[in-house]
Amino acid sequence: GDPPPAGLIWDVQNLWQVGTFPTLEVYKALKPVIRMVHLKGGRTDTPGGPLQWQSQLQDASWPVVPIVRRVIEDGASPVLCLNPPHGQAPPEFRYNPRRDVEFLRNAIEGIE
Numbered sequence: 001g002d003p004p005p006a007g008l009i010w011d012v013q014n015l016w017q018v019g020t021f022p023t024l025e026v027y028k029a030l031k032p033v034i035r036m037v038h039l040k041g042g043r044t045d046t047p048g049g050p051l052q053w054q055s056q057l058q059d060a061s062w063p064v065v066p067i068v069r070r071v072i073e074d075g076a077s078p079v080l081c082l083n084p085p086h087g088q089a090p091p092e093f094r095y096n097p098r099r100d101v102e103f104l105r106n107a108i109e110g111i112e
Contacts, residue, residue, distance in 0.1 A: 001085070030086045039057060041100065043087070057100045
């Protein structure tokens with residue numbers, strides 16, 4: 001058969017870092033070309049504003065759970081790739097990937 005069409009890896013925070021705040025609407029617009037999703041935490045100083053601070057996923061300013069749930073429900077990504085966050089490190093912040101994994105497991109429990 002024909003090879004599958006080319007697609008993109010949607011690195012949620014990288015797109016945000018260049019000016020597009022992650023929302024379900026952004027996901028829906030990109031969904032036809034998404035082949036994999038990369039997740040990172042991150043916070044902003046203003047709602048919907050630019051990426052400013054590193055954070056765990058559970059503390060992120062973008063709607064992590066609604067987007068991840070939709071990605072899984074749609075089968076848009078065979079895996080979820082977890083990366084350390086970008087942005088400035090708040091005082092005393094130390095990224096802990098285990099916290100992000102546990103958060104995601106709890107958030108997506110029961111999704112088929």
